[in-house]
Amino acid sequence: MKDANSDISGKSAHPNPRRATVMHCPYCASENLWPDPETDNAWECRDCRRVFSVKLHGQLPRGV
Template sequence: MSQRAQANHCPYCGDEDLRPHDARPGTWECRSCQRIFSLTMLGLTNEGGTP
């Protein structure tokens, strides 16, 4: 399995002081605003316009 890209900044405060959170993969902890958030891929867009 390949490594996933890391979050570059917090979606809430914009700070870059992020650490992986231990709860589950894809979960990040912002040391600035003390929030824990997760990143998930929802899918790919279909540029052709048909589902």
């Protein structure tokens, strides 16, 4: 059976459990983000031309 996202370009067509999903570029706030083909865990912003990655370090305990 074919994956429903396989024909869709952009973020939803590239599921990668190691690539954190972002909604906006941290530099220019653009939503024009695409997985960087040269770096497995990075995103490229096609508006400001920056390539960046996001890393989750964990969560703070409740009540902090």
